[in-house]
Amino acid sequence: DQQVKQNSPSLSVQEGRISILNCDYTNSMFDYFLWYKKYPAEGPTFLISISSIKDKNEDGRFTVFLNKSAKHLSLHIVPSQPGDSAVYFCAADLTGNQFYFGTGTSLTVIP
Amino acid sequence: DSGVTQTPKHLITATGQRVTLRCSPRSGDLSVYWYQQSLDQGLQFLIQYYNGEERAKGNILERFSAQQFPDLHSELNLSSLELGDSALYFCASSPQINTGELFFGEGSRLTVL
Numbered sequence: 001d002q003q004v005k006q007n008s009p010s011l012s013v014q015e016g017r018i019s020i021l022n023c024d025y026t027n028s029m030f031d032y033f034l035w036y037k038k039y040p041a042e043g044p045t046f047l048i049s050i051s052s053i054k055d056k057n058e059d060g061r062f063t064v065f066l067n068k069s070a071k072h073l074s075l076h077i078v079p080s081q082p083g084d085s086a087v088y089f090c091a092a093d094l095t096g097n098q099f100y101f102g103t104g105t106s107l108t109v110i111p
Numbered sequence: 112d113s114g115v116t117q118t119p120k121h122l123i124t125a126t127g128q129r130v131t132l133r134c135s136p137r138s139g140d141l142s143v144y145w146y147q148q149s150l151d152q153g154l155q156f157l158i159q160y161y162n163g164e165e166r167a168k169g170n171i172l173e174r175f176s177a178q179q180f181p182d183l184h185s186e187l188n189l190s191s192l193e194l195g196d197s198a199l200y201f202c203a204s205s206p207q208i209n210t211g212e213l214f215f216g217e218g219s220r221l222t223v224l
Contacts, residue, residue, distance in 0.1 A: 004153070034212070043113060043201055043215030044154070089154065098167050099144070099213060101154035 003027050004092050006102035014110050019077040021105050023090035026071065030092035030100075035064060035075045038087045038104070047088070048075070080109045114138065117202050117216035125224055129190040132219045136183055136204030142166070143185040144205075144213060145177055149198040160185055161207075192223045 005024045013019045021035075031052045036044035050057040050064045050073075057064050063076045073090055087104045094100075114137035124130055136143050145157040147170075156169030160179035171177075174192075179185040189196060199220050203213035 002153070006153075036215075041217070043115070043203075043217045045113065045215070046212045049212065091154075098156050098159065098169060100156065101146070103153035 002103070003030075004090060004100045004102040006090060006105050008105050009103070010106040010108070012108045012110060013080045015082060016079045019075075019080045019084065019107055019109065021075040021077075021088050021090075021107065023073040023075075023102055024071060025073065025092050025100075027092070027094070027100075028068075028071065029094060032093035033064070033066060033073050034091045034093065034099070035062075036089045036091060036101075038089065044089055077107075080107075082109045082111050085109050113214040113216065115202060115204050115214050115216035117200075117219050119219060120217065121220050121222075123222045123224060124192060126192055126194060128192050128223075129188065130192065130221065132187040132189070132200050132202075132221070134185045134187070134202030134204075134216060136185070136202075137214055140204035140206050140214070141183065142205045142207060143179055143183070144203040145171075145185070145187050146201040146203065147198050148201060148218075149195075152198075154201065157187070189221070192221075194223050197221055197223045 034049040035047040037047045038044040065074045089104045091101045116135040141162045144159045146154040157171040159167040177187045199218045201218045203215045
């Protein structure tokens, strides 16, 4: 039972443009959401998070949007850079007990 | 470098065998999580320990077991291995239970032949 879904396995974007990565979840009890970035041969690294009481969180080029009514999360990267090419996982947390991860979206930023 | 150390990085073994994966969390982190990433799959939560005690259990098979020792390092034991157990196994740690960020190790790649 996949409670967190990333329906786009891959995404290609031109350098300088916006990258939008999407994530859907099914459990309305999730109270914290995170995005992780993963390069080959490395473990995932934390990128940005958002609490369920907010609808937007921004950190530099990265912004996460949360739409609780739609159970939808998105990550915007503006402007996209070649170094952003990686696999991005969204994750949802149930009061710190378990983190449920999506299947990941592979982002390629074309120079 | 996340500060989380996993050994071994790569492991090749045969079906029916047993292996142990080891994780040293970041200094001071009390909580350890184990995840499995199979081909084209997301990170599947297996189990969480907090300060030596099992805190939460996910999709962990009965053939798998884990523990966290007094020095807070953790081991994941996989027995009666099957071909489908081939995967990347990640360990992550966090300072406490209710925190939003996990710090991941580089993973242990297990190949079962």
